[in-house]
Amino acid sequence: MSLLSIQNLHASVEDHEILKGLSLDVNAGEVHAIMGPNGSGKSTLASVLAGRDDYDISQGSVTFQGEDLLEMDPEERTREGLFLAFQYPVELPGVSTHQFLRTAVNSVREHRQLDELSVSDFLKLMKEKAEFVNLDPKLTQRSVNEGFSGGEKKRAEIFQMAMLDPQLAILDETDSGLDIDALRVVSEGINKLRNEDRAFVLITHYQRLLNFIVPDRVHVLVGGRIVRSGGPELAEELEAKGYDWLLDEAGVSA
Amino acid sequence: MIDLEKQPGFLTNATDALAGAFSGDGAPDPFHDLRQSARQSFEGKGLPTTKDEAWKYTDLRAALKADYQPADPSATVSDETIQQARIPGLDAALAVVVNGAFDAERSDLSGLPERITVGGLREQVQRDPAGVRDTFGRHVDLDRDAFAALNSAFSLDGLYLSVPRGVAVERPIEVVHIVTASGPTFVQGRNLIVVGEAAQATVIETFAVEGTGSGEPAETFRNDLTEIVCGAAGVVRHVRVQDEGPDAHGVSLVQTYQERDSDVSTLTFTFSTGTVRNNTVMVPAGEGGQSTLGGLYICRGGQHVDTNTLVDHVAPGCQSNELFKGIVYDQGTGVFNGKVFVQREAQQTNAYQQSQGVVLSPEARHYSKPELEIYADDVKCSHGSTTGAIEPEHIFYLRSRGVSEADARAMLLYAFAHDVVEMVSMEPLRDHLDAMIAERLK
Ligand SMILES: Nc1ncnc2c1ncn2[C@@H]1O[C@H](COP(=O)(O)OP(=O)(O)OP(=O)(O)O)[C@@H](O)[C@H]1O
Ligand SMILES: [Mg+2]
Numbered sequence: 001m002s003l004l005s006i007q008n009l010h011a012s013v014e015d016h017e018i019l020k021g022l023s024l025d026v027n028a029g030e031v032h033a034i035m036g037p038n039g040s041g042k043s044t045l046a047s048v049l050a051g052r053d054d055y056d057i058s059q060g061s062v063t064f065q066g067e068d069l070l071e072m073d074p075e076e077r078t079r080e081g082l083f084l085a086f087q088y089p090v091e092l093p094g095v096s097t098h099q100f101l102r103t104a105v106n107s108v109r110e111h112r113q114l115d116e117l118s119v120s121d122f123l124k125l126m127k128e129k130a131e132f133v134n135l136d137p138k139l140t141q142r143s144v145n146e147g148f149s150g151g152e153k154k155r156a157e158i159f160q161m162a163m164l165d166p167q168l169a170i171l172d173e174t175d176s177g178l179d180i181d182a183l184r185v186v187s188e189g190i191n192k193l194r195n196e197d198r199a200f201v202l203i204t205h206y207q208r209l210l211n212f213i214v215p216d217r218v219h220v221l222v223g224g225r226i227v228r229s230g231g232p233e234l235a236e237e238l239e240a241k242g243y244d245w246l247l248d249e250a251g252v253s254a
Numbered sequence: 255m256i257d258l259e260k261q262p263g264f265l266t267n268a269t270d271a272l273a274g275a276f277s278g279d280g281a282p283d284p285f286h287d288l289r290q291s292a293r294q295s296f297e298g299k300g301l302p303t304t305k306d307e308a309w310k311y312t313d314l315r316a317a318l319k320a321d322y323q324p325a326d327p328s329a330t331v332s333d334e335t336i337q338q339a340r341i342p343g344l345d346a347a348l349a350v351v352v353n354g355a356f357d358a359e360r361s362d363l364s365g366l367p368e369r370i371t372v373g374g375l376r377e378q379v380q381r382d383p384a385g386v387r388d389t390f391g392r393h394v395d396l397d398r399d400a401f402a403a404l405n406s407a408f409s410l411d412g413l414y415l416s417v418p419r420g421v422a423v424e425r426p427i428e429v430v431h432i433v434t435a436s437g438p439t440f441v442q443g444r445n446l447i448v449v450g451e452a453a454q455a456t457v458i459e460t461f462a463v464e465g466t467g468s469g470e471p472a473e474t475f476r477n478d479l480t481e482i483v484c485g486a487a488g489v490v491r492h493v494r495v496q497d498e499g500p501d502a503h504g505v506s507l508v509q510t511y512q513e514r515d516s517d518v519s520t521l522t523f524t525f526s527t528g529t530v531r532n533n534t535v536m537v538p539a540g541e542g543g544q545s546t547l548g549g550l551y552i553c554r555g556g557q558h559v560d561t562n563t564l565v566d567h568v569a570p571g572c573q574s575n576e577l578f579k580g581i582v583y584d585q586g587t588g589v590f591n592g593k594v595f596v597q598r599e600a601q602q603t604n605a606y607q608q609s610q611g612v613v614l615s616p617e618a619r620h621y622s623k624p625e626l627e628i629y630a631d632d633v634k635c636s637h638g639s640t641t642g643a644i645e646p647e648h649i650f651y652l653r654s655r656g657v658s659e660a661d662a663r664a665m666l667l668y669a670f671a672h673d674v675v676e677m678v679s680m681e682p683l684r685d686h687l688d689a690m691i692a693e694r695l696k
Contacts, residue, residue, distance in 0.1 A: 050650075050654050051650075051653070051654070052650055053650075073653070073659070074650060074653040074654050075653045075654075075655075075656050075657060075658055075659070077654075078653075078654060078655060078656040079656050084654055086651070086654075089651070090645075090647050090648055090651045092648055092651070092652075092666070092669065093669065094668075094669025094670065094672055094673055095652075095665050095666065095668075095669045099665070100652065100655070100657070100665060101655075103657050103661055103665070104652075104655040104656045104657050105656075107656040107657055107658065107661070108656040111656075143669070160655060164655065164656060
């Protein structure tokens with residue numbers, strides 16, 4: 001059984017269909033990359049999976065660990081082991097990162113029938129995970145994402161991912177905005193988290209991320225559908241040739 | 255305007271009783287003329303109605319409907335009520351005001367510098383009428399405000415604090431106002447705070463209502479006035495915490511007047527109340543003054559909180575900083591009307607005003623009206639006003655990290671509200687306010 005199974009998913013916003021029959025299977029232990037032109041629906045897919053309620057799902061199904069994902073509240077999906085690192089994480093002035101993450105971690109732990117973390121264990125975990133992604137610990141003293149640079153926000157997303165220990169992590173353009181050193185650190189972090197139980201979906205525009213994290217499968221999302229899938233070599237081909245040839249094949253215009 | 259015929263009966267009935275209560279003790283009454291003119295001003299104006307632009311959103315009729323009787327100034331309250339009304343953990347001197355009358359026996363004004371004068375206003379008037387008369391009512395514009403006139407016409411007790419030149423009163427003074435009664439009660443309080451040149455003081459006011467015997471707390475209507483007069487380079491910190499319950503209505507005015515280089519801050523936190531109108535008027539009247547005003551109101555049920563402010567920049571080179579925030583649930587109403595006036599002489603004024611409202615139910619209302627009137631040309635003024643719901647994006651972000659929707663809302667609202675708490679410098683008071691906010695947001 002796949003960890004995540006998306007069948008013929010159609011999603012629209014205000015009668016404007018964005019996902020038009022998308023299917024994708026991700027097994028435990030795999031890393032999938034999703035590439036595709038701007039506006040093709042990559043972030044929409046991520047949002048639908050995370051449970052944003054702006055979308056109207058007219059057709060299709062999504063199961064996660066065999067359960068109907070679309071029936072779950074966003075927090076329930078996360079507690080079940082799904083994690084989305086946002087392309088554009090919001091800033092939450094006045095919301096303390098400590099307090100927020102403690103609530104988040106303990107909500108997830110409670111769901112997984114683990115004991116609540118004590119304050120000192122929680123702080124230990126924070127310290128460990130911040131080091132893991134080389135996040136300046138000062139940032140965890142601030143309000144959530146407030147005044148963070150673009151790169152800091154991306155790093156903070158990976159830090160939060162590590163804190164929540166998901167089964168399936170979807171990273172929406174986490175590589176954009178990272179300088180080369182940060183990209184290396186974040187990639188190494190992800191590689192360390194790779195194991196036979198955990199899966200990743202990396203949404204990216206760039207081959208450079210996939211040099212660090214070699215995916216099992218690469219998919220091209222165009223016009224709300226996956227128009228081609230292949231191995232890591234597909235990403236290289238896209239890097240060299242762009243998307244135009246696929247747009248033509250898929251019968252859509254960019 | 256309305257005429258006296260249409261005034262709520264209790265005020266017409268009570269006027270004579272009040273007049274008797276406050277002048278029938280044979281003490282010299284240097285305020286006779288002031289009271290007389292205040293009374294005339296009040297009777298001429300009558301109580302405001304919603305036709306009055308400044309009262310557009312606040313209709314006092316329902317709050318004034320009960321058969322209010324003047325509070326009995328000789329009443330006493332239990333220690334428990336006093337303790338409950340105090341800020342936990344705050345090391346402060348205590349002034350207790352019961353039914354509008356300063357209660358010397360229950361107060362504990364120890365630990366304060368000897369050179370200051372502190373106690374009941376009424377007592378002080380008897381001791382030194384001329385001294386009080388120097389500042390009392392001097393800066394209040396009775397023509398602008400019928401309730402201030404009403405207060406000035408009849409009320410005369412509350413805290414009196416006078417800090418001489420150069421004395422810094424480190425210990426805060428906590429004024430606990432308690433109403434105890436078995437039926438609907440009208441009460442007026444008056445505080446006069448005079449801080450001399452380079453002197454400093456901190457005053458915190460809390461409010462409570464106690465039912466007599468085993469009875470429920472009575473319905474109350476307060477009309478309070480606090481005057482703060484701050485000398486050159488003086489510093490005053492003033493905070494009010496209103497949390498008397500849904501049957502406590504009232505109108506209040508905090509009036510500050512500041513001389514050169516002084517720094518005055520007045521903050522109001524409104525939790526559970528009925529219909530409340532809070533007026534603040536600040537006058538930075540000497541060069542280099544700094545005026546800070548702010549508040550937070552969290553309205554639930556049918557609660558109505560109207561904040562009306564005026565910062566009158568009459569002197570050059572002053573700075574004013576204003577931040578009010580409101581959260582309205584249920585059928586609650588929040589109103590903010592803030593005026594900043596920069597007179598021609600007030601060059602190099604730096605005035606900042608911000609009002610934010612969060613509306614959490616379809617029946618809740620928040621009205622915000624910033625007004626800037628600027629007659630000087632070399633000034634920096636900014637104001638902002640927002641009213642809306644909590645950002646769905648923000649809730650979604652928190653939920654996407656496993657936080658429940660209820661927790662996510664509470665976190666965001668707490669963050670919103672805590673901003674105003676940041677303006678308070680005393681740690682125990684901040685903690686208390688944070689705890690009250692968390693409780694009120696549940
Ligand atoms: N809430 C929304 N309301 C209206 N249109 C939307 C909404 N969300 C997405 N869209 C539209 O859907 C299309 C797909 O957007 P999406 O963000 O999924 O693209 P993407 O593949 O992530 O692009 P990029 O590479 O630029 O991040 C775009 O045309 C976008 O404008
Ligand atoms: Mg995107």
